[in-house]
Amino acid sequence: MEGNGASGGQPVSGPGDVPKPYARRRYYTPDDVARHCSGHDCWVTLFGKVFDLTHLLAQYKGPLASPITEAAGGDVTHWFDPETKEARRYVDPQSCLEGVYCPQGRFIHVGPIYPDSAWATDFGTPWWRDERYQIGDLTRKTRTVRLLNLLTRQTTDLVVCSEETLEEIQERYLPYNFQAASYTWKRLAVPLDMSKTLDENGMPDDSEELQSIGLDPDDHVPVIHLYFNDDLTEG
Incomplete structure (x- = not known):
């Protein structure tokens, strides 16, 4: 347990308002994360990992939850030390005591600078080291x-992760076509290997090269042709 109601860190008894279960991905785009931007549906990124903190916020209410809620849908890497992977620390100029540097305010599982009898440390693993909250990786490039x-x-047009296979891209396409699996995907009339990435299928990301010669990558998006398997008119 953590703190008390006054300190804003006490777990609440109910499960809270949490979203329905969802299928996890290996990789997520920044836009994927940005859609989960509330206290009832909270994702954040930290050192390239994507965390779903919705259930954490459903258990903890009060001031310690506020910084996380306000950061929902964004990145919180700047809260942490890149070497230790722990919350940043600093020396308080008034007390000369070392504490955690929290520019947005103390957050869940961060203790107070000054001794506090209401503060309990038996909450277990802090959320930023708890693999239960990690749901995948943030893509290196979209x-x-x-x-x-x-x-x-x-x-x-789909914005996808460069690390995703065509099977994973097909999952992203399902909201636009629920029969997506009934199509054969081809590039220049050649069937594509759905277990491989775009790069591995001979479609490298040449956006930087296009920009270097003054061309807009948006005008040169690679096209994949989808052939419906039961349609004999398409060869």
């Missing part, structure tokens, strides 16, 4: 791919 459904002639 890229855009254009999917052209040759059956419906519908075009869909």
Whole structure:
């Protein structure tokens, strides 16, 4: 348990208002994280990892939860020391005591600078070291791919993670076409290997090269043709 109601760190008894279960991904884009930007649906990134802190905030209420809620959907790496991976520390100029540096205010599992009899340390592993809250990695780089459904002639641009396989990209495409798995994906009439990434399928990310010669990468998005497997008119 952590603190008391006055200090804002006491767990509440109920499960709180948490989102429904969801399928995890290996990698997430910054936009994926940004969509989860409330106290009832809170994701943050930390040292390239994506954390779902929704259940944590459902257990803890008060001032210690506020900095995390305000940071929901964003990155909190600057709260932590890159070497120790622990919360940054500093020396308080008034008390000359060492404490945790919290520019947005103390947050859950961070103790007070001054001794506090209400502060308990038996909460276990702090959330930033607790693998239960880690749901995947933040992509090193995003890229855009254009999917052209040759059956419906519908075009869909997706922002994807460069590390994702085409199978994972297909999962991202499902909200636009629930029959996505019924299509054969091809590039220049050649079937693609769904277990490999775009790069591994011969579609490297040339956005930097295009920019270096003055071309807009958005005007040169790689296109994948989707052939419906039961449509004999598309070869």
